[in-house]
Amino acid sequence: MRLPRVGEKAGFQISKKLKPCGDQPKAIEELTAGLDDGLRSQTLLGATGTGKTFTIAHVIQNAQRPTLVIAHNKTLVAQLANELRELFPENAVHYFVSYYDYYQPEAYIPQTDTYIEKDSSINDEIDRLRHAATSALFERRDVIIVASVSCIYGLGSPASYHDMSITLRKGEEWDRDEVMRSMVALQYARNEIGFERGTFRARGDTLEIIPAYEERVVRIEFFDDEIDRITIADPITGHPIHQEDEITIYPASHFITPAEQRKRAIEAIEEELEERLEQLRRSGRLLEAQRLEQRTRYDIEMLQEMGYCTGIENYSRHLDGRKEGQPPSVLIDYFPSDFLLVVDESHQTIPQVRGMYHGDRSRKETLVEY
Template sequence: MQAFHATDQYAPMGDQPRAIEEIAASVTAGNRFQTLLGATGTGKTATMAWTIEKIQRPALVIAHNKTLAAQLCNEFREFFPENAVEYFVSYYDYYQPEAYIPQADLYIEKDSSQNDDIARLRLSATSSLLTRRDVVVVASVSCIYGLGSPEEWRERVLILEVGEEHDRDDVLRKLIESQYVRNDTVLGRGRFRVKGDVMEVQPANQETAYRISFFGDDVEQITHFDPLTGEVYARLDNLVIWPATEYVTSKPTIERAIDDIRAELEQQVAKFESENRMLEAHRIRQRTEYDMEMLKELGFTSGIENYSRILEGRAPGTHPFTLIDYFPDDFVVFVDESHQTVPQLGGMYEGDRSRKQTLVDYGFRLPSALDNRPLRFDEFLSKVKQLVFVSATPGAFELTRSKVISEQLIRPTGIVDPEVEMRPTKNQIDDLLNEIRHREEAGERTLITTLTKKMAEDLTDYLLEAGVRARYLHSEINTLDRIGIIRELRLGEYDVLVGVNLLREGL
C-alpha cells in the first residue's frame, strides 16, 4: 500500500511542529472534533499536509469556494507529489436550476454549461478513492450533493488483460452501458471508436487514450497513446476503464426503477385528479412518461438525478449517496476556513428543499425528486467520524465541541501583522496608483479589494490604461481560469490583482 510521503523541500517551523503533534495525537486518540486555530499566514495548509502524513489516513479537505479549493489542491500537490491529490467541485461553469414561480405562472427550465475538464477531475477523484488509500480530495460543498451509488459504479468498471478472452461485441456493449459514446471520426473524453479488430477508447477521467487490439476474442495488445499526436507512451498488460458519468445503471436496475416510477406516477396523478387539478395531472404524466421512455431506450435521461432514490432502491426520505460514501471508514475531514464553511454546509439543504417542493406541488416533478438533495448538517455529521476545523476565527460550533484546540500564531516567515492605515476617500485612485508604483519598484505585488464585480472590472481597466499590469478576479470567471490567474500572480506575470469577496480568504 502506498503511504503518504510529504516532500522534503519544506520543514515545519514556528508553531507548526507542536500543532501537528497535538492535532495528530487527538485524531489518533479517536476524538471526534479538533480545531487548528491559526493566525493568517502561519501555514495552516502545510500543517494539514504534515498532519495527514503523520496519521496516514485518506482525507477530505472542504473549502467554501472553488478558487480557495483550487489553491489548496495545488498546494497539497506540491506537498504530496507521489500521492493522489484530487479536485472535486461543481462541474458547472453556469447553472440555472429548474424552478417554478406560481405567482407569475413561470416555469424556468434547467440550463447549465458543463466544464468537461472539471468533470474529468471529479471522475478521477471517485476512481482514485475506489482503487487506493493515499488520497487527499480537496472539495467544495459539492461533496454533500448527490452522486451515483459507489457499488453500482464499481460494478460497471471494465477490466481488460492481454491474453484474456473477451468478446469484442460484449466489450462495446459494456462501454455503451457505461455511457461512453461511439464516434469513429473524433476520439475524445468519454468516446471510443472501432476499426476492424482494433478499438480505441479515451477514458472519461483521463486526457490520454488506449488502443486495444483483438485477435478473434483474445486481447492481443494494449497500447497507451496520445490521441492528438498519436505518440505511443507504453504497452500495458492490463487496463481499467471507469464509467463515463457519475450516474450509471444496469439494465435490471432500470427495469425495476421504471416499474417503481410508474407506480409513483399513477399515485401522484390520482392525487391531482382527486383535487380536480387536471393541468398538474396531465403535466406530471407527460413529463414522467417521456423520462421513462428515455431511460428504457438509452439508460439515461436529462434530470436522471431526480430519480436517484428510485434507481438506488432507497427508502423515502433517505439521503442520496455523496462523495463521502466513496471514502473508506477511517477517513478524516479537514474543514478549511470553518467559520465560513460550517454555516455553508448547514444552509445548502433548506434552499434546495423549498425550490423542489414547489416543483412537486405543481406537477413538474414526482415527490421522490425531493430526495435528490444535499445532506442536512446532522446527516453530514453522522457520516463523518472525525473532523478537524481550521480557521483564524473559528465559530462557536467549532470551539464548543472540540476536545483539542491547537493554536498556531508564529509565522514560519517571521513576518508580523501588517500595519493597518485608514486614509480618506478623496483622491483615493491617485493615491492607490502611487502605492502600486512603490510596490512595483520594490518588485512586490498588490492585492486590491472592491465592493462589487463591476467596480473590480472598471478599476482594472483604469489601471491597464495607466500602464499597470493588472487582472481582476471574481465569481464569473471560469473556475480553471481562476487557478491560472493566481498562478500568474505568484510568478510575477502581473503586479496587481483586483478582486471582491474572493480575495478575503486564504490567498
C-alpha cells in the same frame, strides 16, 4: 484489480524539502494524538500565512487515511489543490467542484404561475477531473480530494459505479465486439471521427478508448479473441507512451444503473406516479397532475430507450433502490469508512453548506407541490 482496504496504510509522503517549524510541530503532534484517541472533531486556529495547510498535510501523512478537504469557493479549492500537489508529489491529489459553467435549476414560482426549465452548460474539463477523483478512490488509498460545497449534491451510487466498471488484462480472452457492447453499457459513445473523452473507436483488431477521467488514449489490441497488448497512447500523435498489463475502465457517467435494476426502477417510478396523480386529481389539482404526468412519462421513455434522461438525479431513489427518506449518495459515500474530513475556513464553509442544502430543499419542495 485489487481494491484498497479500510485501515490499510495509504502511503502519503510529504516532499522532504520542507520541515515544520515554530508552533507547527506541537500542533501536528496534538492533532495526530486526537485522531489516534478517536476524537470526532478538532479545530486548528491560526492567522493567515502561519502554515495551517502545511500542518494539516503532516497530519494527513501521520494518519495515512484518504482525505476530503472542503473549502467554500472554487478559487480557494484550486489554491489548496495546488499546494497539496506540491506537498504530496507522489500521491493522488484531485480537484472536485461543480462542473457547470452556467446553471439555471428547474424552478416554479407559484405567485406568478411561472415555470423555469432547467438550463445548464457543462465544463468538459471539470467533468473529467470529477471522474478522475472518484475513480482514484477505488484504485488507491493515498488520495486527497479538495472539493467545494458541491460535494454535498447527489452523485449516483458508488456501488453501481464500481460494479459496472470493466477490468481488461493482457492475455485474457475477450471478444472485441463484447468489449464494445460493454462500452456502450457504460455510456461511452462510438465515434470514429470526433474522438474525444467518453468515446471509443474500432480499427480492425484494435479498440481505442478515451476514458471519462483521462486525457490519454487506452489502445487495446486483439489477436483473435485474446487481448494481445494494452497501450496508453498520446491522443494527438497516437504515439505509445507506455504499456499496461491491466486497465480498469469506469463509467462515463456517475448516474449509471445496470439494465435489470433500471427496469425495476422504471416500474417503481410508474407506481409512484400513479399514486401521486391520484392524490392530485382527488384534490382537484388537474393542471399539476397533467404537468407531472407529461414530464414523467417523457423521462420514463428516455430511460427505457437511452438509459438516461435530463434530470436523472430526480429519480435517484428508485435507480439506487433506496427507501423513501433515505439520502442520496454524494462524494462522501465514495470514500472508505475511515476517511479524514478537513473543513477549511469552517466559519464560512459550514454555514454555506447549510444554506445551499436548505435552499435546494426549498426549491424542490415547491416543484413537488406544484
